[in-house]
Amino acid sequence: MNTAVQTREGALILDSHKLSYHIDRVNEWEAGERIAPVSVDMALTRACGAMCSFCYAMMQESQARSSINTSHALHLLDDFAEIGIRSVSLVSDGESTLAKSYVPFIQHAKKLGLDVANGTNAWEWEPEKIEQVLPCLTWVRFTVATGRPESYAREMYKGPEYTYVFDRAMSHIRYAVELKCRKQLPVTLGIQMVLMPYLKDEIIPFAKLGVDLGVDYAVIKHCSDDEQHTLGIDYSQYESMYDLLKQAETMSTDQTKVIVKWDKIRDGDKPSYRRCYGPQFLLQISGSGLVAPSGVFFNARHSKLHIGNFTEERFKSIWKSDRYWRAMHYLASPAFNAETMMGTLPIQHYVNVALDNHAKGIARIKPGVGGKPLHMNFL
Amino acid sequence: MNETWRFADVPTPTPGVEWIQMSEDNRMGLVRSTLATSPVRGNSLLVLLAAQQDGHVVFQFTESVGPERRGTILLDVEELLKKAIDPGLFVSLEPLGDRNSLRNLRGIEVKS
Numbered sequence: 001m002n003t004a005v006q007t008r009e010g011a012l013i014l015d016s017h018k019l020s021y022h023i024d025r026v027n028e029w030e031a032g033e034r035i036a037p038v039s040v041d042m043a044l045t046r047a048c049g050a051m052c053s054f055c056y057a058m059m060q061e062s063q064a065r066s067s068i069n070t071s072h073a074l075h076l077l078d079d080f081a082e083i084g085i086r087s088v089s090l091v092s093d094g095e096s097t098l099a100k101s102y103v104p105f106i107q108h109a110k111k112l113g114l115d116v117a118n119g120t121n122a123w124e125w126e127p128e129k130i131e132q133v134l135p136c137l138t139w140v141r142f143t144v145a146t147g148r149p150e151s152y153a154r155e156m157y158k159g160p161e162y163t164y165v166f167d168r169a170m171s172h173i174r175y176a177v178e179l180k181c182r183k184q185l186p187v188t189l190g191i192q193m194v195l196m197p198y199l200k201d202e203i204i205p206f207a208k209l210g211v212d213l214g215v216d217y218a219v220i221k222h223c224s225d226d227e228q229h230t231l232g233i234d235y236s237q238y239e240s241m242y243d244l245l246k247q248a249e250t251m252s253t254d255q256t257k258v259i260v261k262w263d264k265i266r267d268g269d270k271p272s273y274r275r276c277y278g279p280q281f282l283l284q285i286s287g288s289g290l291v292a293p294s295g296v297f298f299n300a301r302h303s304k305l306h307i308g309n310f311t312e313e314r315f316k317s318i319w320k321s322d323r324y325w326r327a328m329h330y331l332a333s334p335a336f337n338a339e340t341m342m343g344t345l346p347i348q349h350y351v352n353v354a355l356d357n358h359a360k361g362i363a364r365i366k367p368g369v370g371g372k373p374l375h376m377n378f379l
Numbered sequence: 380m381n382e383t384w385r386f387a388d389v390p391t392p393t394p395g396v397e398w399i400q401m402s403e404d405n406r407m408g409l410v411r412s413t414l415a416t417s418p419v420r421g422n423s424l425l426v427l428l429a430a431q432q433d434g435h436v437v438f439q440f441t442e443s444v445g446p447e448r449r450g451t452i453l454l455d456v457e458e459l460l461k462k463a464i465d466p467g468l469f470v471s472l473e474p475l476g477d478r479n480s481l482r483n484l485r486g487i488e489v490k491s
Contacts, residue, residue, distance in 0.1 A: 300475040
């Protein structure tokens with residue numbers, strides 16, 4: 001828990017976990033109880049208008065894409081609140097801003113007392129939509145592949161000549177920064193670069209862009225790959241970028257912190273854990289409606305870990321089912337090997353590491369001390 | 380204490396010599412005969428595609444099976460194969476590629 005970055009609004013933890021602030025849930029898990037996740041990461045659709053070169057969603061196709069309507073989405077939130085889930089983020093495997101249920105979902109989550117957040121490319125996140133959702137959101141993280149229009153358009157769309165997508169995204173991000181400031185909204189705005197090894201020349205321009213936009217942070221993270229190495233990420237190449245990454249961090253200002261997810265970059269494709277306890281605390285749901293323990297298991301390949309679809313069955317029934325717990329226990333059993341049977345660096349990575357160290361007695365998770373970090377309910 | 384913790388550091392079993400030295404045809408035959416003699420619920424919906432030396436056994440469903448059923452069927456089959464043949468076996472389905480037509484312009488194919 002030593003990786004918090006001090007911002008003007010509080011301690012921001014992006015390169016670690018926040019289980020210490022959910023010790024009640026850790027204790028219940030330790031006692032072998034069937035716990036509700038602290039957080040759910042999901043999407044309201046599998047659709048996306050971008051074509052990012054680093055997109056893990058390319059490897060997340062399951063058998064069917066169910067259409068998630070607003071009623072499904074709102075019932076899902078009702079179930080989250082009823083069973084004790086504390087936060088929900090719209091990231092996962094689709095661009096949720098495209099869904100009709102996007103605005104009502106966020107507003108309903110807020111009404112229920114759930115913390116709600118969003119990851120987006122911001123292309124369809126126009127001012128009217130921003131006005132409706134920003135007051136309800138705890139954080140918004142914008143996917144910004146690079147800091148320059150041409151390379152951004154090359155990595156996120158059809159080619160370097162399509163710079164209008166960059167202009168559009170920046171215009172919307174600037175609007176959100178201005179709105180946050182004008183209304184003094186308690187929302188954290190950040191941009192995120194998914195660092196492919198060949199993009200090292202984009203590290204510094206990305207950091208400059210973050211400072212220029214006036215967002216709260218600009219984070220640089222690894223790129224995940226599936227266990228078959230579909231994207232062909234060579235994790236050994238990241239080390240050659242360490243100096244540039246450190247240089248980027250020095251560009252932080254009072255307003256904008258440039259943050260590198262060092263732990264994930266260093267762990268690469270070699271997790272320290274064999275078992276995967278994290279999904280019990282941080283569950284993922286696909287924009288297809290599929291409920292599976294983690295996004296790395298959405299593809300049809302991993303059907304043995306598919307549990308249900310919340311458009312066909314209420315989530316609370318899925319969560320209570322023996323199917324749900326059989327999948328979770330499978331990931332905690334010797335039958336499962338995190339080193340070879342799942343994609344690299346899933347969203348649960350930090351939580352997996354911490355719970356594994358706790359179970360092995362290497363480092364026990366202790367209650368958080370001092371002030372609470374920002375976004376405490378997002379693990 | 381959580382019952383599952385005792386497995387935290389237990390290595391995942393790998394196939395034994397007998398499985399490794401068997402030909403692919405013989406491995407496929409063994410899996411088929413095991414499923415035929417000890418059927419688990421729903422295994423008639425499965426077609427065997429591969430039985431690899433590393434213990435990976437790959438199936439395909441003959442018809443659409445919802446997520447509320449397919450996990451149970453495949454985990455039951457895996458348990459059976461582990462008990463009856465070799466604890467190092469594990470099952471999966473054939474992977475599916477991205478249905479997003481725009482992203483497909485990248486030409487990235489999900490590897491089997």
